[in-house]
Amino acid sequence: xxxxxxxxxxxxxxxxxxxxxxxxxxxxxxxxxxxxxxxxxxxxxxxxxxxxxxxxxxxxxxxxxxxxxxxxxxxxxxxxxxxxxxxxxxxxxxxxxxxxxxxxxxxxxxxxxxxxxxxxxxxxxxxxxxxxxxxxxxxxxxxxxxxxxxxxxxxxxxxxxxxxxxxxxxxxxxxxxxxxxxxxxxxxxxxxxxxxxxxxxxxxxxxxxxxxxxxxxxxxxxxxxxxxxxxxxxxxxxxx
Amino acid sequence: xxxxxxxxxxxxxxxxxxxxxxxxxxxxxxxxxxxxxxxxxxxxxxxxxxxxxxxxxxxxxxxxxxxxxxxxxxxxxxxxxxxxxxxxxxxxxxxxxxxxxxxxxxxxxxxxxxxxxxxxxxxxxxxxxxxxxxxxxxxxxxxxxxxxxxxxxxxxxxxxxxxxxxxxxxxxxxxxxxxxxxxxxxxxxxxxxxxxxxxxxxxxxxxxxxxxxxxxxxxxxxxxxxxxxxxxxxxxxxxx
Numbered sequence: 001x002x003x004x005x006x007x008x009x010x011x012x013x014x015x016x017x018x019x020x021x022x023x024x025x026x027x028x029x030x031x032x033x034x035x036x037x038x039x040x041x042x043x044x045x046x047x048x049x050x051x052x053x054x055x056x057x058x059x060x061x062x063x064x065x066x067x068x069x070x071x072x073x074x075x076x077x078x079x080x081x082x083x084x085x086x087x088x089x090x091x092x093x094x095x096x097x098x099x100x101x102x103x104x105x106x107x108x109x110x111x112x113x114x115x116x117x118x119x120x121x122x123x124x125x126x127x128x129x130x131x132x133x134x135x136x137x138x139x140x141x142x143x144x145x146x147x148x149x150x151x152x153x154x155x156x157x158x159x160x161x162x163x164x165x166x167x168x169x170x171x172x173x174x175x176x177x178x179x180x181x182x183x184x185x186x187x188x189x190x191x192x193x194x195x196x197x198x199x200x201x202x203x204x205x206x207x208x209x210x211x212x213x214x215x216x217x218x219x220x221x222x223x224x225x226x227x228x229x230x231x232x233x234x235x236x237x238x239x240x
Numbered sequence: 241x242x243x244x245x246x247x248x249x250x251x252x253x254x255x256x257x258x259x260x261x262x263x264x265x266x267x268x269x270x271x272x273x274x275x276x277x278x279x280x281x282x283x284x285x286x287x288x289x290x291x292x293x294x295x296x297x298x299x300x301x302x303x304x305x306x307x308x309x310x311x312x313x314x315x316x317x318x319x320x321x322x323x324x325x326x327x328x329x330x331x332x333x334x335x336x337x338x339x340x341x342x343x344x345x346x347x348x349x350x351x352x353x354x355x356x357x358x359x360x361x362x363x364x365x366x367x368x369x370x371x372x373x374x375x376x377x378x379x380x381x382x383x384x385x386x387x388x389x390x391x392x393x394x395x396x397x398x399x400x401x402x403x404x405x406x407x408x409x410x411x412x413x414x415x416x417x418x419x420x421x422x423x424x425x426x427x428x429x430x431x432x433x434x435x436x437x438x439x440x441x442x443x444x445x446x447x448x449x450x451x452x453x454x455x456x457x458x459x460x461x462x463x464x465x466x467x468x469x470x471x472x473x474x475x476x477x478x479x480x
Binding site for chain 2: 116117145150217218
């Protein structure tokens with residue numbers, strides 16, 4: 001059973017301001033909930049229409065009707081499991097490896113795909129400018145396919161972070177240099193910019209090297225999608 | 241002015257069966273409509289709330305109210321220009337270069353991003369299995385960012401196409417070999433599979449080489465997004 005107030009609280013978490021207020025977020029789907037339970041995230045509540053579906057987990061689950069689950073869910077076709085988790089405390093960032101930084105990335109699907117790419121390419125820390133879309137937005141979570149459980153996503157001022165890190169900064173620009181396979185340092189910061197405007201002028205000024213992905217043949221397409229560009233650059237950074 | 245029947249026709253084009261029936265599709269946005277007008281697409285009608293916004297174009301435009309444009313549009317925030325175009329005739333495919341083939345790609349955003357990638361990497365022909373999402377679906381068109389005007393998208397049986405082509409076929413698999421930078425032929429067919437299930441067994445059997453993108457560090461992420469994987473593989477194929 002779940003009360004009306006609880007349903008109201010969970011529905012409110014679709015909005016960033018309520019996620020901030022309550023320090024909670026909603027994760028839907030068996031795989032996503034399992035991956036968060038297996039990681040360091042603290043659980044607030046698990047609602048399900050089938051108490052056996054998650055297998056043997058050690059956290060209490062609340063059995064709810066399909067109708068109530070549908071009321072809480074942000075999905076058209078709700079999964080039988082909905083988890084509410086506390087947002088993790090910000091982990092301290094130690095720059096012992098490459099870090100990815102996002103400057104005003106605004107599309108939820110792009111952020112989710114980029115988190116998934118970080119997981120694939122072993123990038124543990126993703127620093128987002130405060131105006132980047134919230135990583136606990138339901139559409140972002142959906143696109144991460146569970147990778148949110150393994151990537152430390154931090155929102156903070158990129159200029160401050162860059163200055164404090166003392167690392168070499170590589171920014172992705174349309175007019176940058178082709179990233180060579182040799183000569184890349186073993187660690188550094190890669191910055192990707194906004195879908196329409198690229199990297200802001202403030203952060204551009206802090207980039208040590210401007211990198212680009214070459215177009216093949218006549219220049220017809222205006223740009224690459226930011227997640228596609230991130231995929232290619234992370235693949236290159238990892239030396240593949 | 242635009243009549244009720246015309247609005248009804250245009251609204252119906254959100255559905256694949258009516259696009260097939262009328263051989264028409266809808267493109268929204270100034271940039272998209274301009275790119276289609278600049279290419280080989282034949283125009284059926286252009287509706288706009290501002291006759292000056294497209295600049296000097298040689299096709300007749302119909303001035304409509306914002307209310308009527310909103311009725312025709314599939315967008316929450318309609319652009320002032322909506323174009324209706326004939327679907328192009330299938331262009332003959334000459335395998336003089338690399339070709340990309342998609343086996344049951346189902347997400348509109350993924351297909352749109354892949355069309356944009358083809359444009360960027362100079363892949364002229366994209367062959368989609370008949371059960372791949374329709375490239376004239378409004379969400380696909382939106383994600384192509386106008387690149388649909390420059391990529392020849394053809395729906396046909398992949399097995400037939402592969403057999404007729406006589407080309408070497410590279411399929412993307414989770415357990416494939418890492419694609420080397422050398423030894424790639426100057427032309428061939430790259431096949432990407434469905435988001436959840438990968439390449440179907442029928443097409444798998446026709447692949448000469450199974451290629452993969454290596455994961456960095458411990459294998460935590462289950463897979464890469466199909467558009468991210470396509471970005472990396474096309475970048476490699478082009479020898480960058």
